[in-house]
Amino acid sequence: MNSVADLNFIKALKGKYCNSLNTYSRFVTREVNIGDIAMGAHHPIRIQSMTTTDTMDTLATVEQTIRMVDAGCEYVRITAPSIKEAQNLAEIKKELRNRGYNVPLIADIHFTPNAAELAARIVEKVRVNPGNYIDKKKFQQIDYTDSEYLQEVERIRQRFSPLVKICKEYGTAMRIGTNHGSLSDRIMSRYGDTPMGMVESAMEFIRICSDLDYHNLVISMKASNPKVMVQAYRMLVEKMVAEGMNYPLHLGVTEAGDGEDGRIKSAVGIGTLLEDGLGDTIRVSLTEEPEFEAPVASALAKRYEMRAKKLEMVAEEAIYQPEIILPNNFDPYSYQRRKTHEVLNVGGHNVPRVIVDLSKENIKDPFALSSIGYNYSALLDKYNLTEQTADFVFLGDALPSFSFPGNLKQIYNYGTWLNLEDKQNAHPLFNAEEYLKAENKDNWLNFVETDIKIFLESSDEVYNGFVDTLSKDKTVVLILSTQNIHGMAEQRQFIFDLLTQQLDVPVIIKRSYNKINDDDFMLYASTDIGALLTDGLTDGLWLQADGIATQTINSVAFGILQATRTRISKTEYISCPSCGRTLFDLQETTQLIRSRTDHLKGIKIGIMGCIVNGPGEMADADYGYVGTGPGVITLYKEKEVVKRNVPAENAVDELIDLIKEHGDWVEPAV
Template identity: 30%
Template sequence: MLTHPYAAFNQLEYDTTIRRCKTRPVKVGNVTIGGGHPVVVQSMINEDTLNIEGSVNAIRHLHEIGCEIVRVTVPSMAHAKALEGIKQELRQTYEDVPIVADVHHNGMKIALEVAKHIEKVRINPGLYVFEKPNSKRTEYTQSEFEEIGEKIGETLKPLIISLRDQGKAMRIGVNHGSLAERILFTYGDTPEGMVESALEFVRICEYLDFRNLVISMKASRVPVMIAAYRLISKRMNELGMDYPLHLGVTEAGDGEYGRIKSTAGIATLLADGIGDTIRVSLTESPEKEIPVCYSILQALGLRKTMVEYTACPSCGRTLFNLEKVLHQVREATKHLTGLDIAVMGCIVNGPGEMADADYGYVGKTPGYISLYRRREEIKKVPEDDGVEELISLIKADGLWVDP
């Protein structure tokens, strides 16, 4: 007799809380990634780092709307030196926002300069010791592979020691689209290649007793990104490593699909318990990324930074213009942090479907709105007064703050 795969479900107890993988805490200025701390939100300015005033304004704006660590790019030594002025200006005019700087393409000297001024350096293993691909090559011998590995270790050593001795952090940021040639020859263009590329750098750091590391496995294709993060999580567990992971779908694009693509990758892994910091990469102004990050975290119950709205999709039973009223309720209450508010069009969906909400706004009688505090109906009011009366109820409970 065949057993249905879901036959045992009613015998199990389900915990709706996401159980995050245990990782070590990594300090980045006054922010901690991993170690059970809330998932950290990151973004990146698109200002030229040489423009100190413009960069300071961009960093400050991102931080003010919820970005906790801000990334900048340092393509030259001049850009690296400009970081000193950016940090000084932030401290004098705002606050000391944690900054992570991108270093690419033989950026050894640049990275050492960067390490003097900011809290975290991001390097890409595929580009940090960059070698021009050889179109005539057909294989890498084991000795060639190891020889380049030794060169990487020698090149990376001064940066590791500098960061270690200053108590600063490094992100080993692997990108699917920029794996080193010898990794591609050995492992192919695969999640396994991405993982081995990261682990090679991790081992070099560990050899030098540096463990203030964050790892990322970014790809523009969501299935590749998910597979790579799951594999690095599995491999670290096997090796006794516990480094926090930075999640992101790189080059996700813009608009609705860019947001959906990023959410598909990031949320899937967070639901698995994988991930300690996130960045949504959109081809839009950087401040557009922050609301998406917080929406992902709120939807999964990992952070509560705004009102959670529950609303039915509307149908023939709906007794008022649900879309219009939901907009009115949201505009009136969106500044209140931490509340759950339900807007339901009829008695079928409310109050049953909104049992977990702090407040409910339900159409039970044509022309009237029933207002609920959790499961209890408090009063029935004319439809035109519904939003105002909801606000009055929140105020009576002492939970209202002015916008």
């Protein structure tokens, strides 16, 4: 990574734009007015969502919009795929105003400039997708000379400028929203399917707006893969800073899915960026009713409002703040897992490991292990392992009253471990001082936990001795915990320090949560751990949460690994949140497909409501199910159409037949 990129990435996270990697503050963007609700600058993070009704059904759209506003939406987006829908936005707006709702409306435009130009005279904001708005998307590779490429950009300028001038005249805001799955053939031919391609796709449109002195802009870089999304937003900020721009950022993970999976995936992508102080408005895309999206987005945003207030009350010296040095071997714009040496089955090329705390559980019989993926059969006197089976259990000082399965490794506090008669599959947990003084250690694997603040406040003897130990003892796995309000950034900086010192000790991130409900635990853990996994900085995770069921903790841990694509344990569904373009019951169909395919570990299935987001957004999927007409489905294998015009009543069976034809089907376990 070049020095300019280094400089601008740090600028985007500290200095002029943020205080540091270790205290939370937002990247300061320019203020953009959207109706009566401004975003950016020092305004709160705004919440928005999108209707799923037919835009031509005025009453249904109005009533759904009201439910969304009552659930916490500050902006509401409505699809306008053609002139007639754009015209009907006026009726929708009129009826909302008659009912006392002044919520700013956003018209969602993909292929039709004429509809966008009409909508810009009616609503408070229009969204255009650079990949679809003027450019074409037919999955064609085209070789452009530099001259030909510039001619295409000039063609875009001529066709896009009228919309910019209308927005400027009417005071209408605009979102330039790039989607990873809908990059144009022109961009794909020059930049490939990359974050850089996403950024350049948007920057072409942004530069046109800037040249026309129009700055009422919001920018987004959405992808169904949180890693790609995070890299693209970071690269966008670096690019904007280099060109003297600071437009507000709209955050969202596209086609995240539903239920726990959709929430975890959204939190990983959105939360990682919020942790870095990036983001001015949030849309959580779930394959559920849109009023269920706003509370999730609100919970994510509220955490950072609370954090900013808490940090004002914390003394500066109470927070670990070393000089911020980005390691030369870390690139924020591409994924590369930190290289560590292997200790037993931790680190090296092993998948990230999961530790679950059973120290407070009343373990009386083998069935107690079902919450962590070990299903015991009394009839056969054996365990069946699921794909979401924890790798280690922490027992502290508790001793189980039955024999654990042979592949389940246990962790005990050092003093208890010392007195075990049978140490097979049992490993000790030390604090740093204990480890330095201990005469008896495990020959294979020693966990050493250190809280960053306590560690840094320890004596020079302990600190220097421990650092020296990490460089020599190849049996140590570091458990890194934190008490910092901005804990993810503190843990990240500690790992940056390990990278700088070229210490390849494996690190497992531990996070503990108190006084928290299930929903917030899921979102917070996905953010805190997901951010580090997204950057390849950890070899495992250990979640603790008072009052949260062990089964939930274990499920969330594996869900985070799945969302970051660092450990695949189940089928992944890339399903859109539905909108007025949707051609079938997306929620019902998604659940039907899930019920018949959720045993296919590692397979990615795209379920798309219409052709607009279909081929593009599910380009990362192995198989695709796309609505292409009333009651008609098109099936894809990756990006290729395999079967067209399949009747909807037969389409799920046809999808399964397609999976079987390509050898990816296995029969579900009985």
